[in-house]
Structure formats: structure tokens, C-alpha cells
Amino acid sequence: MxxxxxxxxxxxxxxxxxxxxxxxxxxxxxxxxxxxxxxxxxxxxxGYDGTTQVADANPKGTIAREMTVGFDSNVDAGLAWTVKPSRPVTGKIGEVTTVNYVATNLSDKSVTGTAIFNVVPETAGIYFNKIECFCFSEQTLKPGETVEMPVTFFIDPDLAKNEELDTIRQITLSYTFYASPEES
Incomplete structure (x- = not known):
């Protein structure tokens, strides 16, 4: 070398x-x-971490088992809104239901907000399907404006096949509202 x-x-x-x-x-x-x-x-x-699914319709129909869906809302301190969730609804699994959240802009200017969501129990998230939801896009409210924000959803009848969820009788859909990044 x-x-x-x-x-x-x-x-x-x-x-x-x-x-x-x-x-x-x-x-x-x-x-x-x-x-x-x-x-x-x-x-x-x-459906991990309570993430819901998006669907066009419910092709599987309904089953006899009933489920109560509760609703919750939280508003970040940076967003000058109040948001009132719908009252709980009870219906057959697979039934398409529409509920409204009611939002009010408390400020003296137009404010754009967005919402993130989850489902509890988290293991039910994969069975919770949204057909229409205000959460699919940002919402702009004029000063003092109050609007109804609809959510159309159904619970997939395949939930009944999951033995882990046999004892579940209530699912809660929760939204947290934030000012959109342009507003912050």
C-alpha cells in the first residue's frame, strides 16, 4: 500500500x-x-382518536338498536363567539339525523372561525358518519350575527358487529371552535 x-x-x-x-x-x-x-x-x-367518517348517504339502512348522540361545544378564548350545541337525540342506528349548533359572534367585526371535532368513545369514531357539516369549511359571522350550523349524520350499523361497543348506548360529538389562522 x-x-x-x-x-x-x-x-x-x-x-x-x-x-x-x-x-x-x-x-x-x-x-x-x-x-x-x-x-x-x-x-x-x-377512526382513531375519535375521528369521524365522511359519507354521501347511508347505504346500509337502519337496525333496531337505538343510540343516543350527545353534543358538546368548546370555544377557544381567541374566538369571540358563543356556540350552543344541539340537545341529545336518540334514534335507530343507521337513521340519518340533522341537528343544529347555534353560533353567535359577540364582537363588533366579522369573524371567521373553524371547528375541529372528535367522538367519544373514541372507538366509535369509525362508525360515526357525517353527510353534511359546518365543520367542512370555515364559517364567517358578521358582527352580532347568530346562525344555525347544521350537522347531518348517521351511525354505521356495522357498530353492532363490534363486541367492544355492545354496552355503548351514547356517543358524544364534540366540537372545539377556533379563530381561523387569518384572524389570529
Whole structure:
């Protein structure tokens, strides 16, 4: 082995190692950016963390078992709204139901807000289907305006096939309202 070839080996090895490590770093950065949308997709597909499903209609019909759906609302301090949830409703599983949340803008200017939601118990999220919902888009309320915000939903009859949910008689749909990022 000569001294002239020895540094070349180190150079090639270092270059290869630098390329590999750079690729790993780039991959980790890419995964960090992809983590949020991938997690959202995972939750939507599995119903994990109380994430509900979106549907056009209920193709499976109804079953005799009844379920009570309760409603809850929370408003972040940065949003000058009050939001009153609907009263609980009880009906057959699979029945399409529409309820209204009532929101009032307490400020003297137009305010745009958005809502995030979840279902409790979380394991029921995959069976809770929304056909229409105010939560699918931002809502803008004029100063002092009060609006009804409808949610049309059904509970998938396949819920009855899940033995873990045999004792469940109530599901709660909860919304937390925030000022839209442009408002903050």
C-alpha cells in the first residue's frame, strides 16, 4: 500500500458516508413534514382518536338498536363567539339525523372561525358518519350575527358487529371552535 492511494480511500469512504448521512437527514426531514397529513389520513381511515367518517348517504339502512348522540361545544378564548350545541337525540342506528349548533359572534367585526371535532368513545369514531357539516369549511359571522350550523349524520350499523361497543348506548360529538389562522 502506498501513501498516495491511502488518502484516496479515505476520501471515497468519507464521500460515501456523507452521501448516506445526507440522504438519511433528508428522509427524516421529509417524514417530519409528512407526519401530520399521514396521521390525519390514518385517523380518518381507522377512526382513531375519535375521528369521524365522511359519507354521501347511508347505504346500509337502519337496525333496531337505538343510540343516543350527545353534543358538546368548546370555544377557544381567541374566538369571540358563543356556540350552543344541539340537545341529545336518540334514534335507530343507521337513521340519518340533522341537528343544529347555534353560533353567535359577540364582537363588533366579522369573524371567521373553524371547528375541529372528535367522538367519544373514541372507538366509535369509525362508525360515526357525517353527510353534511359546518365543520367542512370555515364559517364567517358578521358582527352580532347568530346562525344555525347544521350537522347531518348517521351511525354505521356495522357498530353492532363490534363486541367492544355492545354496552355503548351514547356517543358524544364534540366540537372545539377556533379563530381561523387569518384572524389570529
Amino acid at each position: 502506498t501513501d498516495s492511494t491511502f488518502p484516496g480511500r479515505y476520501h471515497k469512504g468519507n464521500l460515501r458516508l456523507a452521501v448516506i448521512l445526507s440522504g438519511i437527514v433528508a428522509g427524516m426531514i421529509g417524514m417530519a413534514y409528512a407526519a401530520v397529513p399521514l396521521y390525519a389520513l390514518f385517523c380518518q381511515v381507522t
